[in-house]
Amino acid sequence: MEDLIATADGAVALGMGLTPQSVERRQKVVGLTSDDLGRIARIREPIVRHAEEYAGAFLAYLGELEEARHFLSNREAVELSRRLKVDHMIAMVSGRYDVEYAEQRLKLGRLYSRAGLETVTFLGAFADLLRRVSATILKGARSPEEAFDDFVAFEKIAFFDIGIIVDVMVFERERIISRQQDSIRELTTPVLQIRDRLLMLPIIGMIDTHRARLLTEGLLHAIRANRAKVVVMDVTGVSAVDTKVANHFLQTVAASRLMGATVIVTGLSAEVSQTLVNLGVDLTGLQTIGDLQGGIEEAERLIGYQVVYTAPQVSEGRRPPSPSA
Amino acid sequence: MAVPIMRQRDMLIASIQVAQTDDDLLGLRDQLAAQVGDVRAKGVIIDVSALDVMDSFATRTLRSIAYSSRLRGAHTIVVGISPDVAFAMVQLGLDLGAVSTALDLDDAITELEAHRQIEHQA
Numbered sequence: 001m002e003d004l005i006a007t008a009d010g011a012v013a014l015g016m017g018l019t020p021q022s023v024e025r026r027q028k029v030v031g032l033t034s035d036d037l038g039r040i041a042r043i044r045e046p047i048v049r050h051a052e053e054y055a056g057a058f059l060a061y062l063g064e065l066e067e068a069r070h071f072l073s074n075r076e077a078v079e080l081s082r083r084l085k086v087d088h089m090i091a092m093v094s095g096r097y098d099v100e101y102a103e104q105r106l107k108l109g110r111l112y113s114r115a116g117l118e119t120v121t122f123l124g125a126f127a128d129l130l131r132r133v134s135a136t137i138l139k140g141a142r143s144p145e146e147a148f149d150d151f152v153a154f155e156k157i158a159f160f161d162i163g164i165i166v167d168v169m170v171f172e173r174e175r176i177i178s179r180q181q182d183s184i185r186e187l188t189t190p191v192l193q194i195r196d197r198l199l200m201l202p203i204i205g206m207i208d209t210h211r212a213r214l215l216t217e218g219l220l221h222a223i224r225a226n227r228a229k230v231v232v233m234d235v236t237g238v239s240a241v242d243t244k245v246a247n248h249f250l251q252t253v254a255a256s257r258l259m260g261a262t263v264i265v266t267g268l269s270a271e272v273s274q275t276l277v278n279l280g281v282d283l284t285g286l287q288t289i290g291d292l293q294g295g296i297e298e299a300e301r302l303i304g305y306q307v308v309y310t311a312p313q314v315s316e317g318r319r320p321p322s323p324s325a
Numbered sequence: 326m327a328v329p330i331m332r333q334r335d336m337l338i339a340s341i342q343v344a345q346t347d348d349d350l351l352g353l354r355d356q357l358a359a360q361v362g363d364v365r366a367k368g369v370i371i372d373v374s375a376l377d378v379m380d381s382f383a384t385r386t387l388r389s390i391a392y393s394s395r396l397r398g399a400h401t402i403v404v405g406i407s408p409d410v411a412f413a414m415v416q417l418g419l420d421l422g423a424v425s426t427a428l429d430l431d432d433a434i435t436e437l438e439a440h441r442q443i444e445h446q447a
Contacts, residue, residue: 216415220408227428251415258411260404260427 036153055085109168204237212248236267266295368437374405
């Protein structure tokens with residue numbers, strides 16, 4: 001598990017482009033100078049001393065927030081984040097802000113996002129943490145002016161960290177979204193064979209250019225693989241149709257025809273058909289039938305099937321066992 | 326390379342084996358137009374399964390073969406358009422018009438026979 005997470009961390013670092021150059025760039029963006037490093041060295045000792053306390057306070061602050069309840073219910077994540085937070089506080093005043101440092105922030109960010117901590121909640125707790133650190137700095141400083149300058153230096157590091165952690169959280173979210181989109185794409189374009197040489201293509205949800213393309217390609221290959229003669233394309237699950245979508249349907253039908261298959265479109269709802277008429281889309285090239293049942297019946301007729309009703313048959317499995325068995 | 330044209334009862338079967346130049350296609354058109362009359366063919370089947378590109382010229386030539394054969398009494402069916410070619414053609418807006426299509430040779434022969442029966446009845 002640890003290994004898996006470490007590999008995933010590496011992948012995220014790569015995806016985010018965390019290189020020595022980009023880390024240096026991030027330092028420049030927050031305005032970190034060698035002057036600041038000197039100030040941080042001055043406040044190192046008290047902050048390291050209080051590191052455990054800060055980590056505890058950070059989690060305690062989250063405990064007050066309802067938004068973090070889900071995160072805190074994950075005991076393992078909480079324990080791990082407490083440990084990482086202590087390391088974090090110590091590293092923040094270490095004076096070394098290289099790729100390795102950035103990767104540790106990345107690890108923390110991934111832990112938060114995996115455990116479902118929202119960016120806003122995290123920022124709130126981090127702000128509280130900064131307040132505590134400022135109190136420590138003020139206590140140890142010779143004058144308020146000095147404390148202020150020291151804190152500003154520390155704050156730059158804090159913003160450097162926030163930059164990375166928020167980036168990771170956003171990156172993770174985007175990754176989840178794109179993965180879900182992929183699975184939606186795969187799930188909703190099945191081509192089913194209902195009879196020999198008769199295929200059915202149920203379409204559900206939104207159709208965009210990309211999906212329409214996948215759908216058409218999938219259908220064309222299925223036509224060849226199953227030697228289909230007729231395809232019933234059911235669009236009951238398509239709630240919105242515009243000129244573009246209608247065009248995609250027409251293309252699918254035309255391409256299937258080139259391969260010698262007839263396409264019957266079924267399940268155009270009242271709203272959809274009215275929209276199409278209002279849009280002025282010419283669908284005369286489409287063979288449409290009201291519902292799926294009608295479409296299948298027509299398809300059977302086209303291929304030459306004749307369905308005959310007989311009385312219900314008792315299946316073998318439901319028969320009571322005979323005495324000899 | 327010239328396309329071999331085979332005769333199967335009253336059908337002509339032209340099987341395109343390799344990529345064709347425009348001249349080759351025109352040659353095929355002329356050859357088919359002549360043979361439809363010579364053998365009194367009722368059907369023409371053009372197998373394009375070996376083609377992985379179908380451009381506007383090829384489409385137009387296939388259309389004109391079909392229409393001119395129709396005028397000489399033969400029904401034309403294009404077979405073997407692959408999924409990728411079909412998709413590309415639609416994307417490019419190429420259209421075979423009223424030309425019949427079938428999945429493969431088998432289907433085309435079945436269709437031609439059905440067609441002949443209808444004509445007999447009429």
